Amino acid sequence: MPKASPAAFYFPKPSHDHANCVAKALGEAEIACARQGAQFTPLRRQVLEIVWGSHNPIGAYEILDALAEGGRRPAPPTVYRALDFLQAHGLVHRIESKNAYIGCSQRHEGGESGQFLICRACGQTVEACDPDLAKAISQLAAASGFALECQTVELTGLCPICRKSLHV
Numbered sequence: 205m206p207k208a209s210p211a212a213f214y215f216p217k218p219s220h221d222h223a224n225c226v227a228k229a230l231g232e233a234e235i236a237c238a239r240q241g242a243q244f245t246p247l248r249r250q251v252l253e254i255v256w257g258s259h260n261p262i263g264a265y266e267i268l269d270a271l272a273e274g275g276r277r278p279a280p281p282t283v284y285r286a287l288d289f290l291q292a293h294g295l296v297h298r299i300e301s302k303n304a305y306i307g308c309s310q311r312h313e314g315g316e317s318g319q320f321l322i323c324r325a326c327g328q329t330v331e332a333c334d335p336d337l338a339k340a341i342s343q344l345a346a347a348s349g350f351a352l353e354c355q356t357v358e359l360t361g362l363c364p365i366c367r368k369s370l371h372v
């Protein structure tokens with residue numbers, strides 16, 4: 205797990221070079237798959253690229269629509285299988301409250317995930333990975349005799365840009 209303080213996670217500026225985010229994510233995914241002996245097939249790559257189309261979570265049917273625009277509309281199970289693969293390899297995370305997926309920006313392998321700051325106005329979502337928070341959640345579960353299966357935290361609010369434009 206990467207060590208970083210919670211303050212190190214920023215909402216991307218509208219002016220940022222998003223093509224760079226996409227290129228970086230795809231490059232890292234290739235390396236992660238190779239290291240885990242997993243096949244980064246063209247469809248898996250294409251789905252990951254679509255998920256990385258923005259910093260907003262995207263639903264499976266929107267992914268299907270985007271694939272259809274590219275000339276092929278695979279059956280929904282094909283897309284779900286690709287998403288399962290990407291999720292299992294820590295390349296995307298599922299945002300339960302949105303029933304949607306977001307590209308992983310934290311490079312952790314396996315099923316672990318962190319905390320998501322979700323802007324309710326623009327939808328931009330930032331992934332944080334605060335080890336202290338993760339520890340606190342594990343301790344809470346242990347103290348309650350609770351077998352923790354998923355410790356993803358979804359936080360809803362307003363990102364700095366929307367706060368500014370809404371004067372919050």
Ligand SMILES: [Zn+2]
Pocket residue numbers: 216220221222223225226259
């Ligand atoms: Zn970006």
Ligand SMILES: [Zn+2]
Pocket residue numbers: 323324325326327328362363364365366367
């Ligand atoms: Zn926002």
